[in-house]
Amino acid sequence: MEQQANSSPRNDALSLCVDIGGTKTALAFYGADGRELFYDKFPTYAELGAEMLVREIGAHARRYGEWRRAERGTVAAPGPLDVCSGILLDIVTMGWKNVPVCGLLSREFGFPFSLINDCDAGALGVYHSGYETCPSLVYFSLSTGIGGGAVFGGKGYMGAGNAANFGHIPVAGEGLLCGCGGRDCLELYASGSGIERRYFSRTGNACGCAAIEAAARAGDAPARQLFSEAGDALGQAAEAVRAVLDPACFVFGGSVCHAWDLMEEEFSRRTRVRPHFADASGKQVLLGAYHYGKNILE
Ligand SMILES: [Zn+2]
Structure with missing residues (x-):
């Protein structure tokens, strides 16, 4: 129960935030005023296991000369996770199950860690990067997969643990089966991996999403069609x-947003939503983790 550890950080204590992702891990130290003091990122070698990654995190964090001033940490990771016990339950893309990540990090650094879903952290981070006056915000993260989060009155809304799982909203589609057991989930049509899979099934070419985007811009018809369909699916979702939550702000982020102009027309045909876009720094998850950790330990 790391986040319930009885710690009372000093006023000038730093926070260490870690964002564990399938391809990269990022970390940052924040001052008590929320200012970023140090940032580093490196590849995640998930196949080497969690203990090895935690040692890597330790080595990278200690490059910051003031790391000893940190007294608490927050780690963001893909769900599902058990935030109370600080355990990553099942990260399919990394092949990790039941990893006590908060315990491992606490042992490495000697201070308590709390845990948050990376999508929820992303939404909180977006809120704290210029949307603090927005009473209700939803965030769609469009990258390899599709995640999301909702922030109401400045607080992340997590439901029973998996709220705002926007990637699994069903859309009108071709009857494709999703890994979640549902059919025609948004993620199958508008995520990077979904676009790649569908491009392969239509053309036989195995390309990354960025290459498919480049092909679309060069006039490749199947590529253009797939981005139109992604925009259509996204508009439906x-x-x-909008119909359920009517949020004041819709914010989109993630690598697939780079191709927004290829999706925009179909998106707008489906919805009245006027999208905002998160900055492309990719640091929203860390910033959100900082604010989450600050709230639960104070
Ligand atoms: Zn699904």
Whole structure:
């Protein structure tokens, strides 16, 4: 129960935030005022296991000369996770199950860690990077997969643990089966991996999403069609979220947003949502983790 550890950080204590992702891990130290003091990122070699990654995190964090001033940490990771016991339950993309990540990090650094879903952290981070006056915000993260988060009144809304899982909103589609057991989930049509899979099934070419985007810009018809369909699916999902939550701000982020102009027309045909875009720094998850950790330990 790391986040319930009885710690009372000093006023000038630093926080260490870690963002564990399938391809890269990033970390940052924040001052008590929320200022970023140090940032580093490196590849995640998930196949080497969690203990090895934690040692890597330790080595990178200690490059910051003031790391000993940190007294608490927050780690963000893909769900599902058990935030109370600080355990990563099952990260399919990394092949990790039941990893006590908070315990491992606490042992490495000697201070308590709390845990947050990376999508929830992303939404909180977006809120704290210029949307603090927005009473209700939803964030769609469009990258390899599709995640999301909702922030109401400045607080992340997590439901029973997996709220705002926007990637699994069903859309009108071709009857494709999703890994979650559902059919025609948004993620199958508008995520980077979904676009790649569909491009392969239509053309036989195995390309990354960025290459498919480049092909679309060069006039490749199947590539253009797939981005139109991604925009259509995204518009359907955004309209469903608008109907249920009517948030004041819709913010989109992630690598697939780079191709927004290829999706925009179909998106707008489906929904009245007027999208905002997160900055491309990719640091929203760390910033959100900082604010989450600050709230639960104070
Ligand atoms: Zn699904």
